[in-house]
Amino acid sequence: MCLGIPGRVIEVGRERDLLMGKVDFGGVARKVCLEHVPDAVPGDYVIVHVGFALSKLDEQEARRVFALLEEMGRLEGGAGQ
Template structure:
């Protein structure tokens, strides 16, 4: 089973001709391609899987999803 995780876009830039974002996953930062989501901007939440942002979420949807993942133990918090 594959699982996409919500993260918050902290910056947007271009790399090798692709629109990319630095995404914050609760203090862990990763790059994600946002080429398929031209409407996203800094501060938006997105679902990321395998380095690609798949969908935009509202903040409340993202926070609710993160809480549910914590409750079922599918998300380990890193500090």
């Protein structure tokens, strides 16, 4: 139930008293409430749960595990030589 899907913000605007936006999920766009990530701008990636963006995704942090994997690969390669 705590399912959160990453998507890219493509539009930001106000709808009456709420900060809303459009988020693209791999080709499918949905209306999402952005009240909890008020600094989100088009191009940002957010995690969306029950029609609300929960948090912005940090691209630098997202790359961390891949750098770690690369390092592991390098060490393994080194150990094998």
